[in-house]
Amino acid sequence: MESGSVTTPFGRRSMTLAMLSRQVASQQIVANKSVDKWKLFRNLCIAKPRLGVTDRALAVLNALLSFYPKNELAEEHGLVVFPSNVQLSIRAHGMAEQTIRRHLAALIAAGLLIRKDSPNGKRYARKRRSGEIGEAYGFSLAPLLARSEELEKLAADVDEERLCLQRLRERLTLCRRDITKFVTAAVDEGCDGDWLNFRFQLSAALGRLPRVPDVKQLSEAVAELERLRQEVFNQLKRQQNFGKQSGNPNQTERHIQNTESESINEEAVVVCANEERASQAMPNRDLSRSSAFLSERQSESTLPPLSLPLVLQACPRITDYGPHGRVSNWQELLSASHVVQSMLGVSASAYRDACSVLGLQQASILIACLLERAEELISPGGYLRELTRRAAQQRLAIVPMLLTLLKTKSHEAHRTHQISVNKPMPTLC
Template sequence: MQTHLATTPFGRRPMTLGLISSQVTAKNIEQGTAVSKWQVFRDIRDAKEALGTTDRALAILNALLTFHRDEELTGEGNLVVFPSNEQLIRRANGMSPATLRRHLANLVVCGLVIRRDSPNGKRFARKGQGGAIEQAYGFDLSPLLARAAEFRDLAHAVAAERKAFRLVKERLTICRRDVVKMIEAAVNENVPGNWRGCQRRYEAIVARLPRTAPRQVLEAIASELEDLWADVHQALESFVKSENTNANESHSERHIQNSNPNFNPTGETKYSSGNKDEAGGTAEHTDNVRSLPRRDLPLGMVLSACPDIVPYAEGGQIRTWRDLAAAADRARPSMGVSPTAWQEAVEVMGAQSAAIVLAAVLQRAEHIRSRGGYLRDLTERARQEKFSVWPMVTALLNARMGALEKAAGAGAGKESQPDGDARTSSGSLEISSALRDSMKKKGW
């Protein structure tokens, strides 16, 4: 005689629609279906947050599976296990009875097992002839077989979400590090740009980052940081490419495109006694450099030769060498001279000579294709003691004097000054008669 299959729990446990849904699902098992019970358990373990179960409940489920003798769960086999609470506690590593009951209820609510309670609530099995089980009261494992594909899909989805979360955290960490260090490098290297604004933009983005956040929030913040990273990286990359271009030009071609033979900053003028190989460092060239005046150039002479530097001075006036150095530092960015090239020039030549060289380069800027590369070339010559600022300034001064004399010969008169100095009608060039005669006498 067939016994009625229990569908409601024993005692004061209520019947719910969730229990009925689990029982309906357990009935939808196709013939011949078989799954590995431990593979199903691993899928449930990976998807436990999505299923709403706990680690202690999974320990009990693991113990229940050990009471099923076969390695596979099949639709033809008996899927009801009926261990006592004492046996479950022993296989669940000594869990307390109250904890056992609480987590057994969790397995039932999550639809992982179904209670098949006997009339008195005891768990046992009734066997027939030959020892075959005719009726069993306990926990039905058929939901594990019926929902095996669902558990597998959930496990894959959880694994994919976990990987995506890990990747977005890696993106966020690397992007934060890159942005901070690139802005710091830009500030330290004096790269032109609104780096203070980039820093404020970074701080505003990071301030919205909560201590714990879902992946979607992290994705949005990471995207904003990557946009900032792209802006900062593009600015630095453009600056580096311009620096490389300047360096390549300084080594592969002449930087001065000048048709005026009077201007040769490396020391040769039209009044020189011969052609010397300056790049080769011959003894004649060394003697030529050493024969130049040992005293410093007069500031007035530098300003007369290089008047274009004056507008960069604070207040439009240069009274001291310090004013000239400050004006040169302000003019440097507009000339395309990098901070490293300028710093190297100051270290090799000294602040005063470096400022004079930059003023001279500015004066002839329209004839020099790469100012930064040209300054590096002069710095290297100065390091080898093959360069002096005197020929550079005197060449510029001679060029300006020649141009003014041509203009004067065309009709622009000169006025005699009480102190014997010569001043052009335009008043743009002042030079003492003694210095003028000395320059002509020495062939400058």
């Protein structure tokens, strides 16, 4: 497009003030200005999100630039390219002509190209006697040359934003990993604290992030997770200082806790403290149908210790929902219970109440027991709430519940074996 030339579109395409302003802006080119066309195209590709053009439109622009004879865009070499749609389709890797026209319109609307239509709408060039191109009709690349500094700045801004997003994602990943491992370590070591609440806060913070967050959203999430990580770390640090206290037996302070032994003692106290447990009927239909959970009354001396093998032997179905299809430690049992809880339709509030009353370990055992009896329960969530209420009143024992499940499974296996043994053999005709 020669300096001082303003054109109107051919045919039924209307002229707009935006077209006029873009053509006027394209004439403001500094004398002797030149830009490497491929460096300019690279800036365009980087700044694509700010320009509102697609990668397909950039492919068409790449094809147009390949028709420009020089590597340097300069007004002295002319700025109009005039390939036919057929040749443009070949350079655009066989793109359909209708698609090419659509993307050309998008490039013009984005202010990256200007149409310079001939009197009959065709694209061609008229040469002088010396062989140089005197007048050309097609697509002017003048906007690219005029906006080269703007495009370079846009590319730099997009690059900076990309690096900022990358750094924020790294910090987010580190915070999430630290919080998860801190909470897991605290649960495995049996430390006192509302660790389930920390896990819920982490899930809530991550759940508020959209699928493709921007810098502001990521910055807010990272700030929240860093604050949460500091809270978890401070609580763990207090636990560490607490465990370093003197072991003098004359003092009344407690030592580092042992989750397993403590839970066994708690269960023994519950069993001894409530002898009328089996005589009380459940308040709803689910509890009456599943009264076998609480029908065992055994003395403290006959109860086996509460261990993970005992839980998995009584509730083998839970292993299918653990990480990689297995449950090898208490943390994996807790992860499997999160999955089963939503699958059974147990509300988050019911599960949270169970965890706060019973603790993470015993609440996950209850979820495993509910899964074993899922076919018999109309409302697993209501059943879990009743068990939580009984636990708050110290009327719930986990070990007898597991023993009842083992006994029921043994009876069912024996009955199935007897049916298979007594089944008559088919006669051969």
